[in-house]
Amino acid sequence: MANREALRELQTRLASRLQAAKAEGSNVSSWLAVETAGERYLLPLGHAGEIFPWNGVQAVPYTHPWFLGVANLRGSLMGVVDLGGLAGTAVARTEQSLADSSLLAMNPALEVNSALLVDRLLGLRGTDAFVSSEPPAEGAPEFFGTRYTDGQGALWQELNLQAMAQSQAFLSIGV
Template sequence: MSLRALSDQPFELLRELERRSLAALAEGAGASAGEEWIGIAVRLGPERFVVPRDQVREVLPVPTSLTRVPGARSWLRGIANLRGQLLALTDLKALFGAGTASKERQARVLVVNHREVPAGLIVDEVIGFRRFPTSGYQPTAPATLIRAEQYLDGAYRDGGDTWPVFDLYALVEHERFQQAAE
């Protein structure tokens, strides 16, 4: 049925638009399922990584007000109230002994989407979503300057660039991360 024919029937027009949208969505999902992987690109110092998008609940600016935790390691920057939830904020660069996170405006907190370990990870910059063809996946991640290899889950190639996949769950579940007391 033509949309013009439904122009004087607003509810029928909406139903037809919904039907067409759902059909197009189902058709597109079937054609592209499994063909690409989408991650969130971040920068730590000079290095770029991608994190699985399902491991990040939200991305927020670094709060200006943090409460230091007495006796905590220097990489645990403090506790912050983010949207009503108390969250421990970890400086990823400091955790890996690569300095401290940028104090620039582009620094962000990745709120980890983990049921048991509430954590916020401070990165120098969130670049945005990156799409990679699944055929570009390499099971072996390259060596990194910040020595994060044990938390990497392969890498994706995009043209001449290699993007290591940083597994946030592997990090927050690791004993080193959970031992924040000095």
């Protein structure tokens, strides 16, 4: 119950920060920052949808390990993808670690009924939060965008969720 309240509080804070930035006419942050499988990712706000607490999924046989199954999220049946596993950094998940995770639904405009499992929501970020950038690593998935480094030296990988939703790797869940 406390996990749901904390998630609700985070969503309220994010929404109020976005509204305040729009009202001031300032440059609105362009990414939702998340962490999963020990990696940090930047997800475009325009591609992200609603955030849900982990509530379990119904497993689907004969799928890749990163496809966790399907979940009923506010009346919509959505495929649940372990973002870390899809990005190539699979980790062993326990019920305890999953209890602290969140599901980030992809924006309905992307026309995929999918949600991404993320370990932690880290708030909003704009380009001003980073000190340097570089192109994606050689051989990176096609949905990887620019890599950024923040002031503490942490590396952040931008993801293009629209490109991900259209990629063959994402769409081919069967083994």
